[in-house]
Amino acid sequence: xxxxxxxxxxxxxxxxxxxxxxxxxxxxxxxxxxxxxxxxxxxxxxxxxxxxxxxxxxxxxxxxxxxxxxxxxxxxxxxxxxxxxxxxxxxxxxxxxxxxxxxxxxxxxxxxxxxxxxxxxxxxxxxxxxxxxxxxxxxxxxxxxxxxxxxxxxxxxxxxxxxxxxxxxxxxxxxxxxxxxxxxxxxxxxxxxxxxxxxxxxxxxxxxxxxxxxxxxxxxxxxxxxxxxxxxxxxxxxxxxxxxxxxxxxxxxxxxxxxxxxxxxxxxxxxxxxxxxxxxxxxxxxxxxxxxxxxxxxxxxxxxxxxxxxxxxxxxxxxxxxxxxxxxxxxxxxxxxxxxxxxxxxxxxxxxxxxxxxxxxxxxxxxxxxxxxxxxxxxxxxxxxxxxxxxxxxxxxxxxxxxxxxxxxxxxxxxxxxxxxxxxxxxxxxxxxxxxxxxxxxxxxxxxxxxxxxxxxxxxxxxxxxxxxxxxxxxxxxxxxxxxxxxxxxxxxxxxxxxxxxxxxxxxxxxxxxxxxxxxxxxxxxxxxxxxxxxxxxxxxxxxxxxxxxxxxx
Amino acid sequence: xxxxxxxxxxxxxxxxxxxxxxxxxxxxxxxxxxxxxxxxxxxxxxxxxxxxxxxxxxxxxxxxxxxxxxxxxxxxxxxxxxxxxxxxxxxxxxxxxxxxxxxxxxxxxxxxxxxxxxxxxxxxxxxxxxxxxxxxxxxxxxxxxxxxxxxxxxxxxxxxxxxxxxxxxxxxxxxxxxxxxxxxxxxxxxxxxxxxxxxxxxxxxxxxxxxxxxxxxxxxxxxxxxxxxxxxxxxxxxxxxxxxxxxxxxxxxxxxxxxxxxxxxxxxxxxxxxxxxxxxxxxxxxxxxxxxxxxxxxxxxxxxxxxxxxxxx
Numbered sequence: 001x002x003x004x005x006x007x008x009x010x011x012x013x014x015x016x017x018x019x020x021x022x023x024x025x026x027x028x029x030x031x032x033x034x035x036x037x038x039x040x041x042x043x044x045x046x047x048x049x050x051x052x053x054x055x056x057x058x059x060x061x062x063x064x065x066x067x068x069x070x071x072x073x074x075x076x077x078x079x080x081x082x083x084x085x086x087x088x089x090x091x092x093x094x095x096x097x098x099x100x101x102x103x104x105x106x107x108x109x110x111x112x113x114x115x116x117x118x119x120x121x122x123x124x125x126x127x128x129x130x131x132x133x134x135x136x137x138x139x140x141x142x143x144x145x146x147x148x149x150x151x152x153x154x155x156x157x158x159x160x161x162x163x164x165x166x167x168x169x170x171x172x173x174x175x176x177x178x179x180x181x182x183x184x185x186x187x188x189x190x191x192x193x194x195x196x197x198x199x200x201x202x203x204x205x206x207x208x209x210x211x212x213x214x215x216x217x218x219x220x221x222x223x224x225x226x227x228x229x230x231x232x233x234x235x236x237x238x239x240x241x242x243x244x245x246x247x248x249x250x251x252x253x254x255x256x257x258x259x260x261x262x263x264x265x266x267x268x269x270x271x272x273x274x275x276x277x278x279x280x281x282x283x284x285x286x287x288x289x290x291x292x293x294x295x296x297x298x299x300x301x302x303x304x305x306x307x308x309x310x311x312x313x314x315x316x317x318x319x320x321x322x323x324x325x326x327x328x329x330x331x332x333x334x335x336x337x338x339x340x341x342x343x344x345x346x347x348x349x350x351x352x353x354x355x356x357x358x359x360x361x362x363x364x365x366x367x368x369x370x371x372x373x374x375x376x377x378x379x380x381x382x383x384x385x386x387x388x389x390x391x392x393x394x395x396x397x398x399x400x401x402x403x404x405x406x407x408x409x410x411x412x413x414x415x416x417x418x419x420x421x422x423x424x425x426x427x428x429x430x431x432x433x434x435x436x437x438x439x440x441x442x443x444x445x446x447x448x449x450x451x452x453x454x455x456x457x458x459x460x461x462x463x464x465x466x467x468x469x470x471x472x473x474x475x476x477x478x479x480x481x482x483x484x485x486x487x488x489x490x491x492x493x494x495x496x497x498x499x500x501x502x503x504x505x506x507x508x509x510x511x512x513x514x515x516x517x518x519x520x521x522x523x524x525x526x527x528x529x530x531x532x533x534x535x536x537x538x539x540x541x542x543x544x545x546x547x548x549x550x551x552x553x554x
Numbered sequence: 555x556x557x558x559x560x561x562x563x564x565x566x567x568x569x570x571x572x573x574x575x576x577x578x579x580x581x582x583x584x585x586x587x588x589x590x591x592x593x594x595x596x597x598x599x600x601x602x603x604x605x606x607x608x609x610x611x612x613x614x615x616x617x618x619x620x621x622x623x624x625x626x627x628x629x630x631x632x633x634x635x636x637x638x639x640x641x642x643x644x645x646x647x648x649x650x651x652x653x654x655x656x657x658x659x660x661x662x663x664x665x666x667x668x669x670x671x672x673x674x675x676x677x678x679x680x681x682x683x684x685x686x687x688x689x690x691x692x693x694x695x696x697x698x699x700x701x702x703x704x705x706x707x708x709x710x711x712x713x714x715x716x717x718x719x720x721x722x723x724x725x726x727x728x729x730x731x732x733x734x735x736x737x738x739x740x741x742x743x744x745x746x747x748x749x750x751x752x753x754x755x756x757x758x759x760x761x762x763x764x765x766x767x768x769x770x771x772x773x774x775x776x777x778x779x780x781x782x783x784x785x786x787x788x789x790x791x792x793x794x795x796x797x798x799x800x801x802x803x804x805x806x807x808x809x810x811x812x813x814x815x816x817x818x819x820x821x822x823x824x825x826x827x828x829x830x831x832x833x834x835x836x837x838x839x840x841x842x843x844x845x846x847x848x849x850x851x852x853x854x855x856x857x858x859x860x861x862x863x864x865x866x867x
Contacts, residue, residue, distance in 0.1 A: 002651050003611030004597065007661050008736045009565075009595040009694045011780075011822060013787050020792035074844055086846075086866070170782060173794035273614055281792070309719050381861045390826065392776050423628055456844055461632055462612035541853065542863045550574040551580045551867035 021281025022288075023180045024173075028367065029263035029289045032187070032337070032360035035113045038254040039297070040313035040334060043233040045498070046247030047240035056249050056256055057290040060485040061283060063439070065095065065476035066446045067260040068278035073275070073449065073460040073473075074368045081378055087452055094384060095526040100438025101375040101404075103522045107431045108368050109410035110417035112161075112361075113154030118333035119361050121153060123354035125380035126213035126332065128378065135157045137216055138332040140418075154414035158407055165373060166398040172366045179363025179485040186337070186356025187296070193340040193353070194299035202303050205342035206330075213399065214331050221308070223329030228311020230289055230326070231318035237297065237306045250490040250499055254432045257439070258510060259286045261367060274459055282469035295384070296336070304339050321425060369406050376402040383542060422514045429501045430515050433491050434522060440484045447477035556720045556859055559583035561849035562769070562819030563692070563840035566594025566636035568664070571672050573847040573867055578685040581851050583864070585684060585719060589819040590692015590729030590740075590769035591840075592672070593665045593699065594636040597657070599650075600628070602643040612637075635843050640665035662696065669699050674705040680708040682789075686719075688712045690818065692729035692769040693740040712767070714750070716757045722856050723814065726766050731770040731820055732801040735787055748803040755811055763857060764813040766833075767837035769819035772805035774798045776828050777837035780821050796823075808833050815852060815859060825864065834859050 006012055029035075039049065070083050080101065085093030117137045125134035141190050144152075158160035164172045208215035219222070226543045232537035240248070259282040300309050312334035318324045332338070337357040341350040377399070380390035416424040421498075450457040450471040457463060457471070492502035497509030504510055534544045559577045564570035570694045571592075578586050600608040600619070608619040610628055612635075618627050632639045640660055642650075650657050676687060690713040703711040710717070712727040719725050723856045728750055730740045742750075751768070758764050771777035778800030781789040789795075799821065808816055808830050816835035818824075825839025825848060847867045853860035 002647055003601075003616075003656050005597040005599070005650070005661070006595055007597075007658070010731075010734050010736055010738055010820065012589070012595060012736065013783055013789055016789040016792045020790075020794075024792060024794060055863070074841070082866075156691055168796075170795040170797055176794075179789060237581040259820070274684075325752065330631075373859050377826060381864045387829075390828070392606070392828065395772075398776070459634060459845070461615060464615045535861070540861050542851075542861060544863075547863055553569055553572045553576070553577050 001271050001389050005189075008389075015277060015485060018277050018280045018284075020177075021277065023177060023261045025261070025282045025285030026289060027176060027180060027360075027364050028258040029253075029256045029285060030360055030364045031120060031289050031293050032183070032357060032395045033112075033364055034255040036259075036336060036533040037111075037115050037118070038251060041317050042142040042248065042251050043228070043231065043235050043310045043314035043317065045235050045244070045248045045251065047245035048236045048238040049248075049297055051245045052239065052248040052252050055245055055258075055288050056252050057286055058251075059223045059434050059480065060253075060256055060259065060286055062483070063257070063443075063479035064259055064279055064282040064286060066443055067475060068275055068282065069473035069476065070442070070446055070449070070461045072275040073279055073457060081375060082437055083445050084441050085548055087449055088441060090382075091527075091530055091542060092441060093529045094379065094382075095523060096441040097375055098379060098526045098529070099522045100435045102350075102372045103409075104373045104431055104434035105406065106413040106465050107183050107227075107417070107518075110150070110154045110414040111428065111431055112365055113414060113418070114150060116157045116160075116350060116361055116365070117149060119337075120221075120333055120358040122332050123335060123338045123341070124351075124358060127347065127350045127354050131190060131213060131215055135331055138214070141477055148418060151418035154418055155244035158410060158414075159363075160371050161365055162403055162407060165369050165403055166396055168397055169370065175366070176363045179359040180499065182356050183359040183363060186353060187292070189349075190337050190340040191299045191358065194336070195298075195305045197303035197343040199303060199305050201343055202305070203337065205344075206339070206483060209215050209342040210330055210332075214332055216329060219412050220329045222317050224312050224334075225308060227314070227315035227318070227324075227326055227329060228308075230310075231324065233307075233311040233314030235310045237247045237301055246495055247490070247498060250487045251429070252257075252341070253436070253487060254429060254481065256286065256289065257432060257436065259283075261371070263410035265283075300336050300339070303343070304336065305419060309334065309336070309339075322420070369403070372406050373399050373402045375428055376405055379529075382547065383544070385532060388418070390469070423512070424518075426500050426510075426512055427515050427518060429491060429499055432521055433488065433501060434519060436484050436487055436491075440481060440488070441479045443481040443484060447474050447481060450474055468494075527541045556585060556723065556854045557581070557586045558587055558765075558852045558854065559849055560587045560767075560817045560836065560852065561838060561847055562589025562817075563591040563822055564588070564636070564847070565591055565694070565840070565842045566633075566638065566668060567713055567842040567845060568630075568633045568636075568668075569845035570636075570842050571611075571675070573845075574686075574849075575676055575679045577847065577849065577867065578683070580867070582707075583851060586687045586724075587767055587817060588687070588689045589817060590690055591603045591664060591692060591694045591819065592689070593671065593695045594638055594668070595694070596637040597640050597660055597664060598632045598637045599647055600625070600641045600642065601647060603786070608641070633668075633851060638668065640664065641853045662698070663840065666698055666702060667698060669702045671708055675687070675701055675705045676709050686710065686726070688717060688727070690727035690729045690767060690769070691737045691740070692833060693711055693731035693734065695697060698740050711857070714754065716754055719765065719863070720854070722760070722763050723854055724758055724760070724818045725767050726751075726755070726758065727767040729769040732799075733805070734799075735783060737807075743801040744801060747801055748807070751803060751807045755807060758811075761811045762832075764811070764815075766804075766811075766813050767810065767852075768801075768804055768816065768818060770804060770820045771800040771817065771824060771837050772808055772830060772835060773800040773802040774805065775800055775830060776837065777818055777824040777826055777835060778821050779824055781823075808835070812856070814857075817852075827862070827864065834862065836862065836864070838864055849857050 081097035495503035497506040500510040501515040779796040821842040
């Protein structure tokens with residue numbers, strides 16, 4: 001029996017495909033870029049990777065519920081900024097949104113650049129026989145114009161993502177979809193090569209290819225084992241106590257805290273279906289990525305050898321982070337797709353593997369600026385930035401000024417990071433911390449939503465979902481919020497001296513002044529912009545507080 | 555200086571209409587302008603189950619109504635989202651499923667009933683004030699809406715007219731849009747829109763100081779980005795692929811005439827402002843389902859916009 005009649009009216013669209021939503025969330029928690037990059041850095045942790053992946057996914061599922069719930073209550077609103085502004089207030093919304101979705105992305109640029117050189121440039125150049133160029137990109141040696149490979153990769157990243165912005169979301173969404181299919185084919189080939197290989201075959205392939213492609217010395221395998229062991233490589237594949245597994249999570253979430261980046265905000269005159277569809281899209285992405293991660297790590301363990309994989313990561317990062325002066329015997333980042341390519345003597349297959357796997361980066365990298373330009377535009381529309389920054393070039397459709405507000409600071413931060421000025425390379429996890437603070441703001445907004453905005457909540461399709469009489473969004477928010485508080489405590493106070501980005505209360509821990517100052521400057525800058533523009537607008541007769549205030553109904 | 559408050563696409567939401575009428579006092583505005591699409595999109599059947607009992611499905615949640623208080627509360631809840639409650643019974647629902655004309659008639663009656671209530675409320679609330687309210691129904695609004703608005707004492711119907719707002723500024727207005735996939739009430743081809751716009755522009759005394767209150771946004775303005783749809787009206791790529799759907803005729807008219815201000819709506823996701831040459835174009839967007847009145851305050855000076863801001867009320 002019909003329970004709703006709709007007429008012909010603009011905007012009445014059918015539900016979007018859950019699979020499409022899955023693809024974008026799946027690419028946001030990107031196993032190959034974010035995943036392999038962070039796994040290799042986690043060589044010194046004691047919690048097993050498999051249980052850590054599963055436990056983190058369980059907590060992050062509650063993030064999925066929180067975001068799907070907020071989307072169901074306030075769809076098409078633009079996300080964190082609007083949710084926080086309306087529930088917590090305009091100032092908090094602005095500061096947390098611009099730090100988490102704009103400023104901290106400056107720091108993500110050198111990280112995207114680092115992944116670009118390790119996952120795209122070095123493997124492809126190596127397979128194509130451009131040995132010197134590949135090694136230059138992989139190393140920190142000065143080259144053309146005195147630039148090093150890492151900084152050059154950051155600059156190339158900026159150019160590529162700027163092109164993605166200029167192409168527009170419609171084109172980039174298609175690039176992402178094609179990258180998904182190509183990337184999955186590449187990963188399939190990698191897993192097949194790894195599962196059908198053997199440790200001896202890998203050792204043989206490594207010795208041959210690392211020498212021919214990247215100029216490694218013979219005996220690279222054993223030398224890497226020795227360097228990794230000296231670095232303290234100890235990360236287990238499984239096992240570890242509950243405490244050790246939990247202490248692994250603050251590093252692991254660099255990889256998988258982001259399924260909500262694929263959330264879809266569209267829909268009208270529907271209801272609970274869209275809530276479930278968003279949960280399905282993001283939840284399946286989280287589950288599939290976790291499962292695929294375990295399969296990939298198992299395949300790596302079977303043929304490359306788990307210990308060798310962890311030791312290679314230890315050898316690379318122990319040197320890169322300046323804890324050792326011993327250069328890695330393997331002169332390139334230990335990239336499992338490259339290891340898989342070493343298992344075949346076919347140059348065509350090697351090329352196919354590294355090119356297809358590079359699509360994981362191309363299909364993901366555009367997101368670094370897309371979210372930022374949206375936040376910059378929203379702030380400009382709220383008159384908290386000059387009108388000019390929301391201008392779009394009429395000929396190309398490119399948001400020139402918004403792009404400049406991303407690119408220029410990113411060049412500065414990438415320079416500081418890639419030349420490790422003032423220890424900037426220790427800031428990697430700050431990229432996650434600042435966004436986690438933004439998420440915490442959104443999560444608090446979700447927790448109090450049913451009580452702060454009862455009419456809005458009761459009129460939403462999630463009002464029917466309760467746990468022991470408590471709204472599901474509140475319950476999910478408390479669990480995910482608790483998880484975020486745990487992460488922030490570990491990062492900032494670092495009681496076990498594991499993360500290096502806070503002010504460790506452990507006497508042997510790192511008290512990272514650069515990190516604290518950098519993050520503090522981000523928040524101060526956001527607050528200064530908010531209060532500065534609020535004051536300036538007031539002098540022009542615009543009361544920013546009133547702009548966000550609710551008009552009385554009666 | 556004249557202060558305008560502009561909102562649009564409130565789609566039958568009682569809360570948004572009340573807020574709109576209160577916006578003049580709240581924002582110290584002199585003129586209230588409602589862009590098109592005042593009317594709602596859905597009828598929610600309240601299916602009688604005997605006695606005081608009704609079954610209602612709202613946003614895919616089923617509610618059992620057992621007394622008059624619950625009935626009143628649910629009616630308010632449905633109206634707050636811009637939908638129309640309709641008391642019925644299982645036999646009539648079966649009949650309605652077979653007879654689209656009867657469904658159309660119900661929509662027609664409910665829409666016009668609510669528009670009349672809104673005009674009555676405006677006449678009552680704004681009595682004794684100097685506040686002017688201007689309205690031009692949009693492409694989703696049926697023709698009969700015009701007659702009801704026209705009969706209001708306090709709300710002026712401005713569709714197709716040149717309306718003086720103050721001694722310096724005139725406004726042209728139209729709720730007609732270019733073609734949509736939904737074949738709505740007021741849509742036509744671009745060449746017809748061009749004729750429609752020209753008819754009004756030619757009557758302007760000072761086009762550079764004019765306001766174009768045109769429901770549809772100009773093409774490729776950034777205010778007209780909507781999810782790309784497939785042939786089944788399903789957003790492609792999970793709504794990630796956006797495309798411009800605004801009017802090319804309006805864009806040309808703005809580029810050629812260079813009015814002071816363009817006020818637009820139609821694309822609820824297209825909230826923002828932009829400049830086309832010297833013309834400031836604004837689409838405040840719409841979040842009518844949540845009872846939030848998105849709008850824009852614009853301070854008009856002589857030959858210039860003194861200031862503007864988008865609001866979320």
